[in-house]
Amino acid sequence: MTQLLEFEKPLLELEQKITELRKFSAEKGIDLSTEIQTLEHKSNVLKRRIYGQLDAWQKVQIARHPERPNFYEYIPWLFEDFIELRGDRLYADDRAIVGGLARFKGVPVTVVAHCKGKDTKENLQRNFGMPHPEGYRKALRLMEQAEKFGRPILTFIDTPGAACDLAAEERGQGEAIARCLLMMSEAKVPIVATVLGEGGSGGALALGVGNVVLMLEYAFYSVISPESCASILWKDSTKAREAAGALKFTAVDCLKYGVADEIVREPLGGAHRDPRRTAEELAKILAKHLFRLRAESPEALRQERYEKLRAIGVFRTEVENGSRESGAGPASRADPVNPANPADPGQADEKTEISLDEALE
Amino acid sequence: MFKDIFRKPKYVTLNSVPAPHRLPAEHGQEGAQLRKELPDGLWVKCPKCGEVLFNKDLEKNGRVCTTCRYHFRISARERLALIADEAGFEEWDAELRTVDPLEFPGYSEKIDGAQAKTHLPEGVLTGRALIEGLPVVLAFNEGFFMMGSMGSVVGERISRAVERAIALRLPVIIFSTSGGARMQEGILSLYQMAKTCAALARLAEARLLYISVLTDPTFGGVTASYASVGDIMIAEPGALIGFTGPRVIKQTIRQELPRGAQTAEFNQDHGQIDLVVERSRMRAVLANLLRYHQEGAIYDSTVGV
Ligand SMILES: [Zn+2]
Numbered sequence: 001m002t003q004l005l006e007f008e009k010p011l012l013e014l015e016q017k018i019t020e021l022r023k024f025s026a027e028k029g030i031d032l033s034t035e036i037q038t039l040e041h042k043s044n045v046l047k048r049r050i051y052g053q054l055d056a057w058q059k060v061q062i063a064r065h066p067e068r069p070n071f072y073e074y075i076p077w078l079f080e081d082f083i084e085l086r087g088d089r090l091y092a093d094d095r096a097i098v099g100g101l102a103r104f105k106g107v108p109v110t111v112v113a114h115c116k117g118k119d120t121k122e123n124l125q126r127n128f129g130m131p132h133p134e135g136y137r138k139a140l141r142l143m144e145q146a147e148k149f150g151r152p153i154l155t156f157i158d159t160p161g162a163a164c165d166l167a168a169e170e171r172g173q174g175e176a177i178a179r180c181l182l183m184m185s186e187a188k189v190p191i192v193a194t195v196l197g198e199g200g201s202g203g204a205l206a207l208g209v210g211n212v213v214l215m216l217e218y219a220f221y222s223v224i225s226p227e228s229c230a231s232i233l234w235k236d237s238t239k240a241r242e243a244a245g246a247l248k249f250t251a252v253d254c255l256k257y258g259v260a261d262e263i264v265r266e267p268l269g270g271a272h273r274d275p276r277r278t279a280e281e282l283a284k285i286l287a288k289h290l291f292r293l294r295a296e297s298p299e300a301l302r303q304e305r306y307e308k309l310r311a312i313g314v315f316r317t318e319v320e321n322g323s324r325e326s327g328a329g330p331a332s333r334a335d336p337v338n339p340a341n342p343a344d345p346g347q348a349d350e351k352t353e354i355s356l357d358e359a360l361e
Numbered sequence: 362m363f364k365d366i367f368r369k370p371k372y373v374t375l376n377s378v379p380a381p382h383r384l385p386a387e388h389g390q391e392g393a394q395l396r397k398e399l400p401d402g403l404w405v406k407c408p409k410c411g412e413v414l415f416n417k418d419l420e421k422n423g424r425v426c427t428t429c430r431y432h433f434r435i436s437a438r439e440r441l442a443l444i445a446d447e448a449g450f451e452e453w454d455a456e457l458r459t460v461d462p463l464e465f466p467g468y469s470e471k472i473d474g475a476q477a478k479t480h481l482p483e484g485v486l487t488g489r490a491l492i493e494g495l496p497v498v499l500a501f502n503e504g505f506f507m508m509g510s511m512g513s514v515v516g517e518r519i520s521r522a523v524e525r526a527i528a529l530r531l532p533v534i535i536f537s538t539s540g541g542a543r544m545q546e547g548i549l550s551l552y553q554m555a556k557t558c559a560a561l562a563r564l565a566e567a568r569l570l571y572i573s574v575l576t577d578p579t580f581g582g583v584t585a586s587y588a589s590v591g592d593i594m595i596a597e598p599g600a601l602i603g604f605t606g607p608r609v610i611k612q613t614i615r616q617e618l619p620r621g622a623q624t625a626e627f628n629q630d631h632g633q634i635d636l637v638v639e640r641s642r643m644r645a646v647l648a649n650l651l652r653y654h655q656e657g658a659i660y661d662s663t664v665g666v
Contacts, residue, residue: 048471164605164613169623172633173604178558182590185559186566202542202554202585202604209555223542223551223582228609232544233466247547248463257462259548309559310520312552313513314462318482328597 002273007050014043049267054218056250057241060226062218063197069274069279070129071113071156071196072096077279078286079104079111085142091171095126095136096159100143104154105287107294110146112139112207113156116197130163131196133176136206140180142320143187152190152290156208160225163287184209185305192289194264194282195219195251196271200348211305212289213259215251217266220278221259222249255356260291317350378518407431409599423640432597432640434577436479437486437501440536443488444644445491452488453525454518459483462513468545475506484508484539485515487522489531493648495655496517496524496525497534504538504576511583512543516553519587523560532570533561533653537588541581554586560644561587570654572647573623575602575634593650594634597643601634 005010018039025032054062062068075082087093099112114131117123139155146153162173162327183306184191184207193210199221208221213220230236231244254260264282271278293301407412410429419426423443424433424607435443441450459482463469475597476482484506490499500522519535526533543551564571573591577600584604603623610616621627628634638646 032441162604164610165616166610166618169603169605169610169618170631172589172631174586175587175589175633177604178554178589181555181558181586182562182565185555186562201551202582205551205554206585209559221548221551223547224544229544246463246465247544249548254548257547257549258384261550306559306563309552309556312556313549314460314546315513315517315519316458316460317460318456 002269003065003067005058005065005254007054007061008269010046011043011050014046016040017152018043023309033093034296038189048270053206055241056220056244056247059218059225059250060240060244062270063220065270066118067196069271069275070118071115071158073084073232074156074196074274074279074282075102077276078102078283080110081108084112086138086157088134088137088141090134090137092132092134094132094138096129096131096163097135097139099138101151103155105283107152107290108124109152109154109290110142111154111156112142113196114159114204116158124254127163129159130161131203131206132163132168133171133173136162136173136180138175140176140183141179141209143183147183147189148186149213150189152192153184153187154286154292155183155193155210157190157195157199157204157207157221158195158197159200159203160198161200162206177202180206181209185309187305188295188302190290190296190301191305192286192293194286195221195254195260199249210306211293211301212261213254213264214264214282214285214305215254216271217251218266218270219251220244221254222247222253223229257314258308366542418524425640426650430598430639432577432599434504434538435483437503437536438507440576441486441490441499443640444647445492446494448491449654450488450490450499452486454487454521455482457483457514457518459512459514463545463547463550465545465547467507471507471545479503481506481507483512483514483518484510485518487518489525489529492534492644492651495648495651496529496531497647497651498522498529498531499534499536501536502538504578508539508540509538509583510543510550511553511557512546512550513553515543516556519557520553520560523557523564526569527564527567530567530569532572532654533564534572534574534647535587535591536576537579537583538576539579539581539583541583541585551582554582557587560592561590565592570651572650574638574643574647575628576600576601578606580604580606589633591634595636595643595646596628596634598625598637598639601624602628613631 016035021032021036054184082100082102084100085099096114098115102109102111114129115126116129117126126310143153191210192212194210194214196216199219201223204221226240226244226247227237228248230239235244251260256300257261262285264285267274267277371545403416404413405416405419407426407429409431410426412426412428414427424435459472481503484503486503487500490497500519523533542554561571571591572593572595573588575588575596577597579588579602601623602625607618610618625634625637
């Protein structure tokens with residue numbers, strides 16, 4: 001059975017009751033279908049209510065759920081004939097990043113992804129999805145190869161952040177990330193980046209410079225982890241929930257600030273409840289963007305990506321008579337969401353999703 | 362994440378020291394114990410060797426300790442004065458102002474405080490100047506403004522400066538001092554890393570020179586973006602440079618970094634930096650490198666105007 005998160009606990013009781021009633025009814029041959037139906041209806045209403053009002057911190061819990069599918073689990077649903085290519089040709093093969101060749105709806109693409117482990121053993125192998133410089137240099141090598149052969153690049157982001165230890169410092173973690181940013185901004189092939197789960201800081205951004213950036217519904221993409229933010233702001237890492245609200249890092253927020261372009265809907269309860277359906281939904285949206293981008297000229301692709309990056313940021317220009325606001329953000333973007341109420345950091349998704357789709361159609 | 366790099370002063374610096382110097386030159390392990398309060402604005406105690414220095418002598422020496430060569434932290438304006446010709450500095454985009462796009466707790470107050478302390482609108486200075494008669498586009502982080510952190514305005518001004526350098530066909534020198542991307546602007550700050558790198562990629566494509574000078578301290582999102590991709594990488598002696606700050610590494614994985622880790626010299630030994638250059642020689646070294654890129658190039662395009 002799926003591991004329930006703290007805020008899902010109210011569901012547990014109902015679900016257990018339904019199971020019990022079913023068992024009882026079968027064993028004793030008593031018809032309890034009316035009672036069961038009532039409970040099921042209750043459970044669905046509750047589920048919708050819980051998932052319709054998730055705050056930022058609850059989404060973080062879903063994004064970090066131990067059963068949330070990692071990149072490997074999506075491969076069979078997304079691609080045909082995946083060939084993993086390994087190593088940075090300089091130092092090592094970093095398992096925190098997985099990359100290679102694949103066919104996406106028949107089109108050869110290069111894929112590069114963060115990859116967390118599914119258990120402790122695999123997490124140690126993959127350093128919990130936190131790449132060292134050799135991981136980013138592998139990513140760079142594969143993306144340069146894609147550029148050489150004119151293959152579109154699909155990246156998938158899911159990392160708490162880049163590795164932070166002496167080894168990473170010695171081998172130039174900052175430079176390794178920065179080189180990915182340079183290369184991706186200049187590439188003449190289509191790049192679609194998808195945040196699958198955790199988008200942790202610079203270590204995530206290193207794969208995040210796309211013509212299009214997609215985010216799964218419960219993914220988050222942040223400059224800093226909510227725990228670190230809380231310990232800086234309030235000297236108290238247990239206030240991560242407040243920090244999560246303040247950082248405005250949910251998919252809905254990222255769409256509003258011009259970083260994300262479209263949100264990929266997850267099954268009720270999160271991607272781990274139905275990885276296949278999540279992948280199918282993702283594939284549909286990936287295909288839509290990729291096939292549009294493939295029709296564009298290399299120069300147009302590069303220019304569009306540049307303009308997208310160039311527009312990110314919010315500031316104002318002081319002029320003699322007052323000031324005007326610029327940058328992508330609430331002012332110039334389709335803003336389907338009411339600005340978050342500071343007292344209520346999370347946003348009700350049910351209400352916003354419909355208008356998001358409309359805004360991007 | 363890298364706030365710890367610029368810890369609050371553990372001692373009170375002297376009142377007569379101009380505002381930008383109120384931040385202590387925190388430096389390595391040995392400096393920590395030596396910081397002492399001094400009774401008199403005329404004197405400053407070197408945090409590294411403990412020597413008590415006459416403030417005026419220190420000023421004359423570019424705020425480098427006359428005994429042990431320790432490089433005190435200096436402001437963007439001071440740096441500009443030390444390397445550019447007196448002919449003047451054409452500042453760009455000073456009218457850009459920070460807003461509080463996330464309505465982040467305490468951010469507006471922080472900005473007000475930093476502006477009052479530094480008399481600058483934001484934590485960056487960009488523009489055009491001459492170095493030994495050679496025209497160049499310059500950008501400096503202001504370390505005394507919210508730890509030199511990069512938000513929308515810092516990212517925008519650096520990107521615009523680089524774009525103008527391409528239009529004017531001028532080389533670019535960026536002096537970095539930063540705790541990283543600015544937490545208070547969230548994802549917008551994170552993407553300033555990509556934005557500045559995109560502009561620099563175009564500069565590179567135009568075959569124009571970019572010299573990155575790393576000064577104490579440079580960390581986080583700035584290290585992981587524009588600061589690390591210079592054609593020539595320079596650092597000041599003893600400057601702390603890295604991706605993750607030592608305190609965060611210790612907190613996260615309980616690893617204590619060895620003595621001397623993340624210094625300019627450590628980074629040079631590990632292949633991350635070309636030159637470690639003392640402040641007193643910086644202007645001459647930069648001018649020489651600029652001249653190298655004006656003469657004898659096979660591509661006409663490398664010759665600046
Ligand atoms: Zn000294």
